[in-house]
Amino acid sequence: xxxxTQTPSHQVTQMGQEVILRCVPISNHLYxxxxxxxxxxxxxxxxxxxxxEISEKSEIFDxxxxxxxxxxxxFTLKIRSTKLEDSAMYFCASRRTGPGELFFGEGSRxxxx
Amino acid sequence: AQKVTxxxxxISVVEKEDVTLDCVYETRDTTYYLFWYKQPPSGELxxxxxxxxxxxxxxxxxxxxxxxxxxxxxxxxxITASQVVDSAVYFCALEGSSNTGKxxxxxxxxxxxxx
Numbered sequence: 001x002x003x004x005t006q007t008p009s010h011q012v013t014q015m016g017q018e019v020i021l022r023c024v025p026i027s028n029h030l031y032x033x034x035x036x037x038x039x040x041x042x043x044x045x046x047x048x049x050x051x052x053e054i055s056e057k058s059e060i061f062d063x064x065x066x067x068x069x070x071x072x073x074x075f076t077l078k079i080r081s082t083k084l085e086d087s088a089m090y091f092c093a094s095r096r097t098g099p100g101e102l103f104f105g106e107g108s109r110x111x112x113x
Numbered sequence: 114a115q116k117v118t119x120x121x122x123x124i125s126v127v128e129k130e131d132v133t134l135d136c137v138y139e140t141r142d143t144t145y146y147l148f149w150y151k152q153p154p155s156g157e158l159x160x161x162x163x164x165x166x167x168x169x170x171x172x173x174x175x176x177x178x179x180x181x182x183x184x185x186x187x188x189x190x191x192i193t194a195s196q197v198v199d200s201a202v203y204f205c206a207l208e209g210s211s212n213t214g215k216x217x218x219x220x221x222x223x224x225x226x227x228x
Contacts, residue, residue, distance in 0.1 A: 033214045
């Protein structure tokens, strides 16, 4: 069964460092998303991406964050200068159509020291 | 504003018991979508169901069933004959009519099924 894959599964970084989280969405999907979950809390929307541009972003998604689809398969989330409060599980998600089932990857755990 | 409330923080049952997880939502949209996800201890989010606001038929999938009641803005999830493998955090989520993929999640209900 096709699935969304994410790398790395866990990354530890120092505060102020840049981090790139990578995602390979399901191959025939056209809509891509990033969500995050701070430990023990609910899942929060960060950004949606379609046709090579951001469709919507939350207030969490400030200038420190950016997304990119550098080729036909990868979808990345970059955090330019990490803060302690960026420590969380980051989930990539994708779906084939605008309204439709939304499938998540297994997550990338980011720990900022 | 859109909101999802899962009032039950934790539920503990013994294997083979039936259990219902509650979900109440708020939205002003006339078209919206409701989701349930399972998050096992390994951490991934597993899609369980998506339901649109015009389809109030209850759904059954094996031991899982969902009861959508628009009149009470609820979308409850029942597991029949629970098993230890059902132990997880379960999230209810709402997507509004904009279809931008912005899901509003509830706080989640931790279900522990004891042998």
